[in-house]
Amino acid sequence: MAAGPTVKKIMDTYQGKIRLVIKNYPYQYRDYSHIAAEASLAARDQGKYWEMHDLLLKRSPKLDRESLIGYAKELGLDTKKFAASIDGKKHAQEIERDKKLATDMDLYNTPTIFINGRKVVGERPFEYFKKIIDEELKNDKKY
Amino acid sequence: MKRSMLVMVFVLLAVSASAEEKRYQVPLGDSPTLGPPDAAVTLVEFLDFQ
Numbered sequence: 285m286a287a288g289p290t291v292k293k294i295m296d297t298y299q300g301k302i303r304l305v306i307k308n309y310p311y312q313y314r315d316y317s318h319i320a321a322e323a324s325l326a327a328r329d330q331g332k333y334w335e336m337h338d339l340l341l342k343r344s345p346k347l348d349r350e351s352l353i354g355y356a357k358e359l360g361l362d363t364k365k366f367a368a369s370i371d372g373k374k375h376a377q378e379i380e381r382d383k384k385l386a387t388d389m390d391l392y393n394t395p396t397i398f399i400n401g402r403k404v405v406g407e408r409p410f411e412y413f414k415k416i417i418d419e420e421l422k423n424d425k426k427y
Numbered sequence: 428m429k430r431s432m433l434v435m436v437f438v439l440l441a442v443s444a445s446a447e448e449k450r451y452q453v454p455l456g457d458s459p460t461l462g463p464p465d466a467a468v469t470l471v472e473f474l475d476f477q
Contacts (some may be wrong), residue, residue, distance in 0.1 A: 302466050303462035303469045305455050305458050305460050306460075306474060307474070320476035323476075394473055395472055397472050397473070401451045401452060417470075424468075
């Protein structure tokens with residue numbers, strides 16, 4: 285799971301002051317978690333990571349192979365290259381690296397969010413994040 | 428002079444006490460990134476699309 289609309293609102297509200305970094309932590313026992321992560325990175329190879337990221341969050345849990353290829357087509361990607369990438373698990377190593385990082389950090393839930401290193405586990409309302417972000421901005425001399 | 432030193436120490440103690448919340452170091456690597464690299468706030472999200 286992900287904090288889709290909340291993160292989107294944060295990025296809109298604090299545009300220019302905040303940077304978002306995504307780590308994949310696909311759950312082992314969900315059918316499409318891994319292939320969806322592969323799809324996001326396959327889209328990245330074609331310069332459309334964020335478009336795919338947003339689309340996956342919007343259409344989740346409809347994330348089977350055929351649906352993913354449909355999304356790639358919708359975004360104007362080269363679907364042949366895209367399909368080869370997800371079928372060949374081209375980004376497995378990168379995904380495993382993120383998973384190892386997550387387990388090394390004892391994370392057990394998605395979404396888990398770090399705001400300048402401060403941990404927020406699970407879904408929280410926008411106001412919860414806003415309070416932390418405003419504190420961080422206040423502590424930063426630039427603003 | 429001595430007095431101002433004492434005040435300084437007190438202020439430093441107060442600041443460190445209020446900032447004791449743990450901060451984790453998350454290596455960013457070459458993960459997908461949106462927004463300015465020198466932004467004051469970095470938000471790292473571990474997610475599962477499903």
